Amino acid sequence: MRPLNNSQTLFDDNGRRIPYEGMRVFNEISLPYYKINQSKTSFEGILSNSRQYASIDSNITAESFESVCMGLKKKAQDEPLLKNLFNGIQIPFICPKALLEDDLGIELEKITLPSIASSFKAVYPELHFKATLQGSSQLSGKLSVATDSRYERFIEAHRNGAIAGWYFPQALQEYDIASQRVQMKTLPFYDGLTLSGGLDTAAALVGSPDLLINADDYPPVLCLSALKHDDERLMLCFKSYGQHLEFWCMSQMLTPEVTQVSEQWSGGLTLFAPID
């Protein structure tokens, strides 16, 4: 693995963060075994889904949504360190203003996951969306923002209003959870680029419920690594099961001594800005 060098492009031709010395990754050059098909849902379609299932303000228009996203895209493409980021799978999303809860676990449980369930079931009534917590784990009162993730910026913006942006689900494919977090120290745009967590990934799934639908290939497991469970053995993710969609709070331990480095697990990056 090459040493860390912040003077060159940080992403490879497929939009994956190039691992540097100290990262735990499954393969130095990611293999394309686990695939996401680029969703064809339009800005209008995403906004429509998000309005219907995630309480997005009806005053927000598809034009303003697209405008914010395209502005972010230009900004990122003008940044040499982020060159190639948009070569990877990129999902526009719009995330609503926080409704009522300060607690991340309760918000996920009571608002975010039900939104995904409604959106997914509306398109795929014959499939299931299931949420499972391994062991006797809980979400309420147990989640916090992971150190280094920058996700506190996203949460802050979420409490102030709606957020639009891009979710890059495979930017950190094959990284272990800890490395996903640590590498954030190397990225530019401190205020607008975060490791992906529950709210943004969920917003992408609400807007594009076909995100993990793939008839031919297995999609990656979408890690929500910006969120940390009090029990640090656990991780949060969205994954497919066949064509079904599932949320899991499950162990990240490979053995009692070692955490997983999985070819299928993928951390995401989220580029975002407030939208009025």
Next chain:
Amino acid sequence: MQTSIPLFSQDTILTGIEEKKRQDQSEVRPRVHEKIQNFFRDMSSGVISPILRLKTNRSLCNFHCDHCCEEPYMDRDLKKKTGSRDPRKHMTIEDYAELSRQADEYGIFRFVLTGGEALLDKNIEELIVALDPMKHLIILDTNGWTFDEEKARWFASLGGYKVQISLDSYVEEEHDSFRKKPGSYKRVMRAIKASKEEGLELLLSTCIVKDRVFSQEFEDFCEYCSTEDIPLYVTLVKPVGTARDQDDWVCAKEDIDHLKNLEDKYNIFTHMTPSYGQPGKCITVKGINTVNHDGEIIPCPYMDLSIGNVTHMPLAEIMDRGMKDKWLGPYRDECIIGENFNFIKFHNDSVAKHLKKSPLLPVPYEQGFAIAGKEDKNIAISTVGNTITEVTV
């Protein structure tokens, strides 16, 4: 706008029937119950409790099935190829008792007896006793040919827990033809009846080839199992053993996806179905391991590559080695030997290379998974450290 959704957890994921079974174990087999409780408590720490599947009696079998992964392990096949029997030492009853002790210490609570056909093993009673049915759930994997009322009584009296009977088509002629054994279907039906009458836990297992899940026969089979309240365990045909060249039998993702849809409708499952509160995933090492008659441990029922010999090294070390193998340990959704052509190629190339030197399977660890780590960079073992280096920006 939103609809509340249930959050499944360990407390809610067990059905009433499963909860009752577990409670029963606390009375019938307290040590088994203790190990199950410990496993649930510790699984978040990465503790595993895989099934150990024992291939006894040099895999002797009275059937000659088209899709058999065991044929290359049988004396009849070796005799055809080399003129002589398998020269390797078979594990003794004492070896199995020691394996049971190590398994118990490790927290393992399930043994499957298989072959070939396990009931052809003249020492099977001694073996069951040596494994200790009070400390482990003993599951008998059988083609049903000789499993009548008397056998069911015998198995139950020894403390046997469950019978797993193979039925490869719900259509009698198809099953008998696939199994190349006329009358086999009727014997399976007899075995089902005998198991139920004796109060044994029961499941049917069936092997699917590409497209079978979409057939009316398979749907009828699922209906039958639901009606009879028998869980159906579905295995994917693997291009190994007598099916080594049958790549066209390998299931595509659409087959597997359809199977996962049917799981919501019927009581059917595969080795990758979510269970014990864990997500569906490939269960190499962590969910099941096969013990060959000579002690070689194979991290899956269908592979021919060993991760170590339990008569030469401790079971716990072999499990640890397996979990740290890059193919076998880390999380992945797909069945690598049944679906992942990259792994299938690596596996079959390794086997082919080995068979040029020796007719005896499995490929020993040193000549298979260990070498792959060096040649193909397939193995994580020590190259991926457990320490994240802090970076300074």
